[in-house]
């Protein structure tokens with residue numbers, strides 16, 4: 186089979202995590218585009234690529250005609266980069282968050298529809314083997330019918346760069362992972378949200394870097410989220426620490442350990458007798474960026490629909506902008522993708 190050909194746009198920090206799986210899977214990277222030509226050249230040299238360095242995306246796409254584009258730019262550039270690539274006839278896998286506004290995201294979905302190209306978002310935390318154990322256990326009904334999930338995310342992160350300047354660094358750049366994960370784990374979609382974003386005393390961020398949110402989701406499911414990127418000490422997992430409650434028991438996913446739980450075994454009394462929740466075997470499959478790339482390659486090779494195809498992923502982004510709107514208005518808002 187001919188090798189797939191790709192152009193990578195954005196040669197910043199996260200690009201370092203994408204070139205290794207692109208190489209492992211034998212994808213031919215024919216161009217690296219960045220506003221900063223030196224950054225593009227440096228990545229080409231670092232990963233010994235036979236690729237052209239460029240600052241002009243449209244020209245590079247016309248010249249190289251790749252099968253797909255990997256958009257690793259900052260969130261504000263995702264709409265322009267992705268729409269340019271789709272209009273040039275390329276499929277696109279782009280970094281999260283899909284876009285910097287719902288209007289931009291809807292434009293991206295419309296452009297994918299009109300051009301007949303695939304646009305999928307890489308939600309790297311979906312392809313984690315431990316997360317897949319939790320998803321399968323919950324969807325098999327091991328704790329009964331799901332009613333509730335809580336997620337706590339507390340990390341003290343000193344990035345420097347674009348996150349320090351964003352209005353909503355936590356919700357837009359990080360919580361998108363957790364909001365997408367609750368949909369992945371539970372199969373529930375967002376209905377409405379009540380949220381408060383804030384910037385704690387002593388914060389080194391300009392925007393609101395902490396938040397508490399209550400989401401109403403389909404089937405009467407409730408998801409409570411608490412997070413901060415400005416919390417020193419006693420960190421949670423980067424994936425968040427989770428509690429899932431069903432009508433027969435509870436499953437915990439904490440500190441990236443194998444999920445475990447307890448459920449009712451029968452009997453009477455104030456506390457019912459409990460037993461351990463059985464959890465499925467771990468399956469070894471590529472995780473992180475490699476997992477996202479495999480979704481795009483499966484689409485190209487077998488026509489399989491990626492989990493995070495844009496019509497689906499815009500629902501995770503709608504949780505982000507619903508929470509931001511709710512906090513700004515100080516009221517519950519309905520979520521519309």
Ligand SMILES: NC(=O)c1ccc[n+]([C@@H]2O[C@H](COP(=O)([O-])OP(=O)(O)OC[C@H]3O[C@@H](n4cnc5c(N)ncnc54)[C@H](O)[C@@H]3O)[C@@H](O)[C@H]2O)c1
Pocket residue numbers: 194195196197198199200218219220221224257258259260262265266280281282307308309310346347358
């Ligand atoms: N999945 C994850 O776990 C994860 C982790 C980190 C970052 N990310 C995401 O990856 C994206 C990039 O983050 P980063 O940390 O690499 O940022 P970064 O600032 O280090 O790099 C971004 C690069 O994009 C370039 N760029 C910006 N606008 C451009 C445009 N219009 N055309 C071409 N190049 C452009 C910049 O010059 C820069 O080199 C963000 O969306 C971020 O949320 C995902």
